[in-house]
Amino acid sequence: MCTIAMPGHAGAVDPAGAGLQGPATIVVMDGSGSMWGQIDGRPKLEIARETVAAVLEGVDPARALGLIAYGHRRKGDCADIELLVPPAPGTAGAIRQAVDGMRFLGKTPLSAAVHQAAEALRYTEDAATVVLVTDGLETCAADPCALGAELEAAGVDFTTHVIGFGLTKEEGAGVACLADATGGRYLEASDAATLATALAETVAAAPPPEAPARTHFPGAVMMPDIALEPTGQTVGPNAEAPAELPFPPDGTIARCAASCEGDRLCAAWRYEPKGSYFVDHARCFRFAYGTEMDMRSFDPSEGWASGMKPDAELLIRPYTAAEAMSGTVPVVIRIAAPHAGLPVGWSAVPLGGQAAEAVAMPEAITGDWQTMLEPGAWQVEGEAPTGARFTGRIEVSAADGGAAQVFDLPQSRGPTLETDGMGEDAAAPAGGAAPR
Template sequence: MRLRFALAAGLMTMAASVIPSLAADRAIVVLDASGSMWAQIDGVPRITIARQTIKEVLGRLPAGLELGLMAYGHREKGSCQDIETLVPPAAGSAAAISAAVDRINPKGKTPLSAAVKRAAEELRYTEEKATVILVTDGIETCDADPCALANELEKGGVGFTAHVVGFGLTEEEGRKVACLAENTGGMYVQAGDGNALSEALATTVAQASQPAAKPTPAPAPAPEPAAPEYNFAPVVIMAEGEDPLPGNAGNAWEVYRANADGSRGEYVSTDYGNSWKTSLEPGKYVVVARYGEAGTEQPVTIEAGKLTEPLFVLNAGTLIVRPLAIPGGEPVDGAAVNLVYPGGETTTYGQATFITPAGEQKLNVRIGAGEVTETVVVNAGDTVTKDVVVGVGRAVTNAAYVPGMKVEDGGLFLEILKAAKKLDGSRGSVVSAYGPDSAHEVPPGDYVLHARIGETDAETPFSVKVGETTDVEVVLNAGVLAISAPGAHSIEILGAKKDIQGKRKSFSYSYGEEFQTTLPAGDYVVVARQLNDDAGKEAEAKVSAGERTETAVALP
């Protein structure tokens, strides 16, 4: 919890040294309520620490200070307009602010620039002195430039000042928001942990304790050589002797501190593009370059005052896979393309472009039930386009009660089976689906379509040719039997004809007073039973193909 108390000290130092000097001036605390505020420090969510810290600061502020509270990201996810003034600036607002922070539920984005600007406008910064204290645990996520905003507020304001508390920010993230304070004459306090915050306050409190009026600038010292904007500018190429990738190639850079044995240590950052440049602290690093499925890493040493420009060679090539249903056809969007490359495996759909390590690549392409496996060699720096022809036809499957009367019920089950039977007499399943008009890509050959709905099933043979569509329909020779038996506990449907043992075949059984199912055309006996009545009451029913039969059973 040292961070919370240090943060409280930082805020109180700001309030004591800056705000009181403004006497009756007005200020707004802008609180980050984005989803990341649920992250924990020493087991305590950041939002909980912020609530407690703000309450502690409020208890020590001058009673006459006109202080308000604004929050962003607390009402909806993904919105850059989720900014709300929870408590307008007013004297004696401590109790209202305390209650407001307790109601905040972090969940959204981080529109910190828009929030600071809105706070400045509510404080009438172009007419009166105004102070904004921003508490944020993240950087801008809504396509705004905090530094440009700071310059705008500084130029247009009568006496505008922004103070920023970077709550849990890294050093690099802190640099992206510190300009809000630096460009308006305010303070930036980085609260990475309790010790770091204490050190930061040691250097900023003295300046913050000075009167709020901005001093007259001292004569500029003699110009010194400008510090370089960056000291690390890596470049990646596909193969030896090739040109660098374009700046917008989308390649990734991962930076790690190096362990004593040269292996990857603490993670530092991830960035993108072949035009990426940055400044790293002097020391030893391991840098990983990735592009598509290819990657390479090497040690990098950063020395003070020197520019390091390492070259990364991916030793990779480009493989373009075009999955085709038939020779000369167009790539199939839904085709599954699986690539096993040196060092890994990946799957995508439709025409695919892979950046892959040089070497032998194994391709498996599936279109519907059709599947082909091929091998291709990609050399470093080469681009290989590979057409993979799966060779399938299309089967559109349906079922009909009688010829010309298609089953439209979604409970219809259709399954394509291989025509050749196994040794045990069964057939292998190729593909299945529910509902009418089921379309499937299958390899050429002989098949059987099996259809089932209710208590009826039937099958029919068919064949498929490459590149052709085959319409297949199974005729069920069936109808629908609807039974009503008020007061019944269960309903059973039996065949009308008894076997040699005098027993009837049971076709279906259901609980309740009503039952409907599909049955092969023929004669049946319906038995409706009440609870604890095994005998029940019988009624005869005749089902005709393509027709609906309704039967009522009257129970005592």
């Protein structure tokens, strides 16, 4: 049987400690006697040799490749594991020559070989993938299932795929757990063609390109009429959040800004004036250096403001002093009595292929939700702590003279506040909410 180990990212090293940059592959070739077994009249070792050689032809020559063999020197020795070709670019020819010269004599220290390959690739420091191609089961008193759990727990991003070469369903189950434990796949190979396909999919295929890093932008120490809004994503490593501080009901923008300026953990702040979202007091929110931000513009008459320290780059789009409300329309979402006093968390998702981004409240509010939406169709949803939900499809018009468009949202499901039918699901609305 043979095992093929491949790291997913840069940073793999050979056992001698030489650092390798970029994708690297270690082929762990089984030299045990079970490889003399036949498929379609041909020894499995011949099929494996030819298939590995063919797969190597399809691998990018710039990729670092290496070879480990076990069971190829001595009979009955579970410690017979050897690095034959250190991983490096341009070693495909050396690997083919080494495999062709192997003898198939010994036992199958399958688990120890996979573990050694993982260690050679520094799996506890770098993402790594192992592709195990086996024609039989472990013969050295080790548990592949336990090994999978151990590697998954210790690895940074460790995955094992298993290819069963001529295994029965029952035999396959004995090694498929190694893939299951690490989030990998189990694939069956019953002949040369299916073995070649499985190897090509797991070894010769180019690694997926890394997602481009998202660009983030700085803000300004003072951003009048702007509300910074967390996206729910993070920027860089985890950062400790600043402590929540009491803020007086009549607190000012200057006081909110000063509370952040004097706190090393605070990267940005948002001031919400009294009366915003129908809250009868001013509020100040402070954010950590790892909090990714978008921003929303408000009319200068409302008194909103935000700020970001000079060393913080958290915005998903650039901020300029000319940030304005162009392209958006003031919208009010409300629910009718008897639910009007409920705190509700709101969100709005654009429909019909709009390029606009979804909008959500950072916390539940009591009363109407006032927000800015681009013209078009939106799916609006609100949820109260009681379990009551309010949903509807709204159409925001571009031509409304600048006046706020008001939409009433019906209850879609959850407990009502009426005596009759308390706790039963409310019927879904027949249609979307209508503007008033």
